[in-house]
Amino acid sequence: DGINDLVVYRRNGHNEMDEPMFTQPLMYKKVAKEPPVLQKYAEKLINDGTVTQQEFEEEVAKYDQICDNAYVAAKKETAVSNAEWLDSPWPDFFSKHKDDQMVIPITSTTEDKLNHIGKMVSTVPEDFVVHGGLKRVLRSRADMIKNRMADWALGEAFAFGSLLMEGAHVRLSGQDVERGTFSHRHHVLHHQEIDRKTFVPLNHLDPEQADYTVCNSSLSEYGVLGFELGYSMTNPSALVIWEAQFGDFSNTAQCIIDQFISSGQAKWVRQSSLVMLLPHGYEGMGPEHSSCRIERFLQMSNDDPEHFPKENEDFEMQQYHETNWMVCNLTTPANFFHAMRRQVKFPFRKPLVVATPKSLLRLPEARSSFDDMVEGSRFQRIIPEAGVAKDNADTVKKLLFCSGKVYYELVKEREKKELDSQIAITRIEQLTPFPFDLVKAELAKYPNARITWVQEEHKNMGPYSYVEPRMRTVFKKTQDPRELEYAGRFPSAAAATGNKQMHLMELSGFMEAALGF
Numbered sequence: 248d249g250i251n252d253l254v255v256y257r258r259n260g261h262n263e264m265d266e267p268m269f270t271q272p273l274m275y276k277k278v279a280k281e282p283p284v285l286q287k288y289a290e291k292l293i294n295d296g297t298v299t300q301q302e303f304e305e306e307v308a309k310y311d312q313i314c315d316n317a318y319v320a321a322k323k324e325t326a327v328s329n330a331e332w333l334d335s336p337w338p339d340f341f342s343k344h345k346d347d348q349m350v351i352p353i354t355s356t357t358e359d360k361l362n363h364i365g366k367m368v369s370t371v372p373e374d375f376v377v378h379g380g381l382k383r384v385l386r387s388r389a390d391m392i393k394n395r396m397a398d399w400a401l402g403e404a405f406a407f408g409s410l411l412m413e414g415a416h417v418r419l420s421g422q423d424v425e426r427g428t429f430s431h432r433h434h435v436l437h438h439q440e441i442d443r444k445t446f447v448p449l450n451h452l453d454p455e456q457a458d459y460t461v462c463n464s465s466l467s468e469y470g471v472l473g474f475e476l477g478y479s480m481t482n483p484s485a486l487v488i489w490e491a492q493f494g495d496f497s498n499t500a501q502c503i504i505d506q507f508i509s510s511g512q513a514k515w516v517r518q519s520s521l522v523m524l525l526p527h528g529y530e531g532m533g534p535e536h537s538s539c540r541i542e543r544f545l546q547m548s549n550d551d552p553e554h555f556p557k558e559n560e561d562f563e564m565q566q567y568h569e570t571n572w573m574v575c576n577l578t579t580p581a582n583f584f585h586a587m588r589r590q591v592k593f594p595f596r597k598p599l600v601v602a603t604p605k606s607l608l609r610l611p612e613a614r615s616s617f618d619d620m621v622e623g624s625r626f627q628r629i630i631p632e633a634g635v636a637k638d639n640a641d642t643v644k645k646l647l648f649c650s651g652k653v654y655y656e657l658v659k660e661r662e663k664k665e666l667d668s669q670i671a672i673t674r675i676e677q678l679t680p681f682p683f684d685l686v687k688a689e690l691a692k693y694p695n696a697r698i699t700w701v702q703e704e705h706k707n708m709g710p711y712s713y714v715e716p717r718m719r720t721v722f723k724k725t726q727d728p729r730e731l732e733y734a735g736r737f738p739s740a741a742a743a744t745g746n747k748q749m750h751l752m753e754l755s756g757f758m759e760a761a762l763g764f
Contacts, residue, residue, distance in 0.1 A: 256274075256278055258278060258283065260275070289303050329516045337482075337483045340483045340484075344594030344595070347594050348564070348568070348594050348595070349561045349564045349565070350564070350594070351563060351564060351625070352589055352592035352593055352594070353592065353625075354584075354585040354588040354589045354592055354625060354626060355585075355620060355621055355622050355623065355624045355625065356405070356409045356588075356620060356621065356622075357621060357622065358395075358617055358621045360408075360409055360412065361392075361397075361405055361409075361617055361620060361621070362392060363452070364404060364405055364408035364409065364412075364449075364452060365388065365389075365391075365392035365397075365401065365404075365405070366389075366392065367408070367448050367449070367451060367452055368388060368401070368404045368408070368448045368449065369385045369386075369388035369389040369392060370385065370389075370448075371385070371436060371446060371448070372446065375436070375438055375444075375446050376438055376439045376440050376441075377436055377437075377438075377439065378437070378439055381433060381436065384433060388400075388401055391614070395616055395617040395618075396614045396615070396616060396617070397580045397581070397584075397614060397615050397617070397620070398580060398608070398609070398613070398614050399431065399580045399583065399604065399607060399608045399613065400427070400431045400432050400433075400608065401580065402579075402580025402581060402583050402584045402615060402620070403432070403580070403583060403584070403587070404434075404449065405584050405620060406583070406584045406585075406587035406588050407419075407449055407459065407486070407587070408449055408452055409588065410457075410486055410587070410588060410591055411449060411452060411453075411456045411457050411458075411459055412452055412453050412455075412456050413457075414455075414456070414457050414484075415457055415484055415485060415486060415591045416457045416458055416459075416460075416482065416484070416485040416486070417449075417457070417459050417460070417485070417486045417488075418459075418460040418461075418475075418478065418485060418486070418487045418488065419434075419460070419461045419462075419488045419490065420460075420461075420462050420463075420464045420471060420475055420488070420489055420490075421463070421464055421471070421488075421489050421490035421491060421492065421524070422463065422464060422465075422466060422490075422491070422492035422496070423463060423492055424461055424462070424463060424464075424490050425461055425462070425463050428490075428492050428493070428526060429526075429605060429608055431608045431609070434447060434448070434449060434459075434461045435447050435461060436448070447459065447461065449461075466492075466496075468491065468496055468497065468499045468500035469499055469500045469502065469503060471489065471500075472489050472497075472500040472503045472504070472523075473500075473503045473507070475487055475488075475489045475521060476503060476507055476508060476511075476519060476521050479519045479520060479521040480517060480518075480519050483518075483520070483596055484591065485591075486520070486522065486587065486590055486591050487520070487521055487522065488521075488522040488523075488524060489521065489522070489523055489524070490523075490524040490525075490526075490603075491523070491524070491525050491526065491539070492526070493526050493535075493536035493539075494525035494526050494527040494536075494538060494539020494540070494541075494602065494603075495535065495536060495537075495538060495539060495540060495742070497523065497525055497539065497540070498540070504523075504544075504547075505547070508521060508523075508572070508598050509544075509547040509571055509572060509598070510547075510571065511598075512571060512597075513549075513571060518595060518596035518597070519596055519597075519598055520590045520591070520593070520596040520597065520598065520599070521598045521599075522587070522590060522598070522599045522600075522601065523598070523599070523600045523601070524601050524603045525539035525541075525600065525601065525602055525603060526539065526602075526603050526604070526605050527539035527541060527576070527602035527603065527604070527605075527651070528602075528604055528605045528606060528607075528651070528652045528703070529652075529703045529704070529743055529750070529754075530605060530606055531747045531750035531751065532743075533743060533744075533745045534741040534742045534743045534744065534745055535742075537742055537743035538704060538708060538709075538742040538743060539602050540708070540742070541574065541576065541600075541602050541678075541704075541708075541709060541710060542704075542708050542709055542710065542712060542713065544572075544574045544600045544679075545574055545678060545679055545710060545712075545713035546712075546713070547571070547572075548570065548571065548572065548574060548679040548680070548713070549569075549570060549571045550566070550569070550570060550679060550680050550681060552681075552713075552716035552717045552720060553716065553720055554720070555683050555720050555721065555723075555724045556683060556684075558684060562684050563628070563684075566680035567593070567595070567597065567680065568595065569680070570597065570679060570680040571597070571598075572597055572598040572599065572600060572679070573586075573597060573598070573599045573600070573677060573679060573680070574599075574600045574601075574602075574677070574678045574679040575599065575600070575601050575602070575676060575677045575678065576601075576602040576650040576651035576675075576676070576678060576710070577601060577602075577603075577604075577651070577676050578604075578607070578613065578630065578651060578652070578654050578655070578674050578676065579613065579614075579615045579619070579630070580613070580614065580615040581615035581616075581619035581620050581624065582615075582619075582626060582627055582630075582676055583601070583603075584615070584620050585620075585624070585625060585626035585627075586599065586601065586626055589626055602651060604651070604652055605652075606652065607652055607655070610655060612655055612658075613655065626676075626677075627676055628675075628676060628677045628682040628685055629673055629674060629675050629676060629677075629682050629685045629686070629689070630673070630674040630676060631673050631689060631692075632671035632672055632673055634667055634671075635667050635668045636667060636668055636669070636670060636671035636672075637671065637692075639668060640671070640692050640693050640694075641693075641694065641695060642668075642669075642695070643668075643669060643670065643671050643693045643695070643696045644669045644670065644695075644696055644697065644764060645669065645670045645671070645696050645697045645698075645699060645762075645764065646670075646671045646672075646673065646689065646690070646693045646696040646697070646698050646699070647670060647671070647672045647673070647699050647700075647701050647734075647761055648673050648675055648686070648689075648698070648699070648700050648701070648714070648718075649672065649673075649674060649675070649700070649701040649702065650674060650675045650676070650678060650702070650710055651703075652703065653701060653702060653703040654672060654674050656703075656754070656758065657672055657701060657758070657761060657762070658672065660758045660761075660762055661762060664762055666762060670762060671693055671696065673689050675710075675714070678710050678713065678714070679713070681713075681714075681717045683717065683720070683721055683724075686717075686718065686721050687721050687724065687725060690721060690722075690725065690727060690729075691725070697729070697732060697764075698718070698729050698730070698731050698732065699731070699732040699733070699734050699761060700714055700715065700718070700731055700732070700733055700734070700735075701734045701735060701757070701761045702734075702735040702736075703735065703736065703754070703757075704735060704736060704742075705735070705736040705737060705738055705739040705742070705743075706733065706735055706736065706737060706738045707738040707739070708739075708742065709735065711733060711735060714731075715731055715733075718731045719731070734757045734760040734761035735757050736753050736757060737753075
């Protein structure tokens, strides 16, 4: 092996407009006396007889002419094709989808496929010894399959498994993703008596299926997320996911998110369907692992808060085309199922940020029926009130909009106060692009209700600062005199309190504000 120790310098400092003499006067006096590298190399070649002075000058003139011609030609350009700027184009991807750019993709699957995947992820080979605790998990999955229900982990397995069986490669990486941070996923089973012997059920669905890669990564979010972003751009037909151990772990990958993911298409005409799963939710566990800082992702969204898009049959797909990414805070396994599948089914590629749940992973109320995943079902941008309030909408006193886990707390408290007929609750599942059209319809449905945004985050965090101006735009569009009220935690410097009692007091306070009149 050999080592080249190169000592180099910048002749003009940081750039051609810089003045390095301000800070490095002595060194740059020496640099100014040093002949340029091209001059020194040319003199050596001429002295060696390799080229003549005339040949050297002709080469320089030829290169100068190339630059001049390109400069003149550039001024004549009237249009630029994005394809010309793609350094790693996807063969046939865009041409294959040229006729369905405005068609909402079908993301449902068949019940037979759900049953097959469910059976495979709830059983193991007879000679494989699993942990006793996992036997209970597998039995629980089997029971849900019999009842045509899915919790979060099963909904995820259905999404991954169905894509794999359709030939789409699925890749999941992050900290503890094989087991799942909250011990809910268990996509890699470990033999309890033979070291390093594992079984991955999702790789045994069908002989013709695509490969499923699930791998734990180091606590180097910046490096890992950057790698997964690059991986996602090599194959448009793959579902590539990075999951943070907790949502706020994304903060050490912020430069990848800011510089490349949120702005990749705008800056470099590069599309990516990378998914970021960021566990989020206020469970009273302290400030460090409660918030994925969803407000940051919403702030980087490119939709105009003061513009109500033109309403037509292409409204939803037009929004997807124009947005730089999607940001969701989902409340059901079925909606998560559809969100994952549409990343591969879309006729284009956009990143997706999901504030994923923690306590909802095991909440019995947060389960989905097979009906919400089989033929005829689709992703829901909002989930309207489905209880008694919708049947007497004119007399409803309050319409609450919310997103994520807080919905289930609101439902529980509403039932306790016996306000089911007086208060309607609408979940905004997809925050960006903002569902202006559906929010407009919800407001029209409850003409006499006060309108309140409810969130568990502090007022200077969470979706409120993103949602509020967009709600004002809907009010203005419909000439609705109502205003948006706020119910949530007060502003704070910390993402969450570290005191359990304070957490419960805050929760009680904004529940009272949300459900009071």
